[in-house]
Amino acid sequence: MNTQPSVTATAEPLLLDAALPEFRFSRLECAVIAAAPDVVHGAARDLDMLSIHSPLFDAVMWARGVPDRVRRRPVVTPPPMRVSDLFDTDAGGDQGDPEAQPWVALGERAGREIVFGAVGKVWKPTIEWRRVEPGDYVGFDEPGWAKMAAAFVVHPYGARRSLLTYEARTACTDSDSTTRFGRYWMFVSPGVGVVLRGALRTIGKAAEAAGEQSPRGDEA
Template identity: 85%
Template sequence: MDTQPNAAATAYPLLLDAALPEFRFSRVECAVIAAAPDVVYGAARGLDTLSVHSPLFDMVMWARGVPDRVRRRPVATPPSMRVSDLFEPGAAGDQEGLEVQPWVALGERAGREIAFGAVGKVWKPTIEWRRVEPGDYAGFDEPGWAKMAAAFIVHPYGARRSLLTYEARTACTDPASTTRFGRYWTLVSPGVGIVLRGALRSIRAAAEAGERST
């Protein structure tokens, strides 16, 4: 008797597959975490991206403030940039002195998967963002932009651990933008890996601490 699970019956499309099914550039990082899937998912959802420090991330955050420094204006920094804020009405909206949050919620399967995305011209010295609402994201095709989508996906891994995947995808809306982003990606792809792995380390620490406290 065949006791192997039916892969076709258990497979399902990712939220990323609905939001950005065709893409040219991607990066995937994974981590095995000693905590239950629901604990890991909660830690991923509650991740404060401002807490993910690496030399690259700190440089990016500093660079974002350069135009304000040149004008001798105070650099506006949000108190936090949590993934969960994107899924809670009003949490990621305008704050006095802050730019509108370009990242939007693209979907959530509670306890399993959470996806978010943004549209921008990230290859420019000062990134130009285009706010695209969640319902318009998949069909957005205005030339000149890069569509970026990312997701945390949690799977059980044995009896007491979880496998957490952090995937980032990018597709551009016309050939010229693809060329521009391709040059940019060649430079930043290794650094993107550093940031993704830093996020996974932060989630692992929070999840394993949470597991020990239960």
């Protein structure tokens, strides 16, 4: 007979749940990293999204330069897109131009979570962005748009490792945009997984290298 007292687990709400609690489309990838949670969180925060190399991501970046190549104009290399730029004051560039930076910070829990999001019509040949400030993101419901939110969440994993998850969610603001995004998502979802896993690999390498250099790198 089992005489052990019963234990009821209490789920801890995620910041992502507050930012986008209801969603239709999602993708989640995870990786175990040989570094402490605070080191992994720092590496995720420092991630330059343009440093992720995968066949899909490289193809997307190449395609963005096609119009300039056709017009024989020099292809402009985009500036770094660091996650930290969304959270650090005055680091995000021209906030009045949605094309400059449509992504906004939606929440951060030190050593644990980083949440950011954007609003756009990503199914168009040229994405149309709608700049929505962080305080207006949750309540934004103007028809015709897709609300996208993404999060890195770090969990302790044993004595010396961390489990890092990268989740992307999308909710659309009306049935027509849901249909449009749904068709787009069927095509791009596998590629989104490739990009998410590429980000996890990049973060893992940076975190493990930082852990090796730190005198406290073997401590969780």
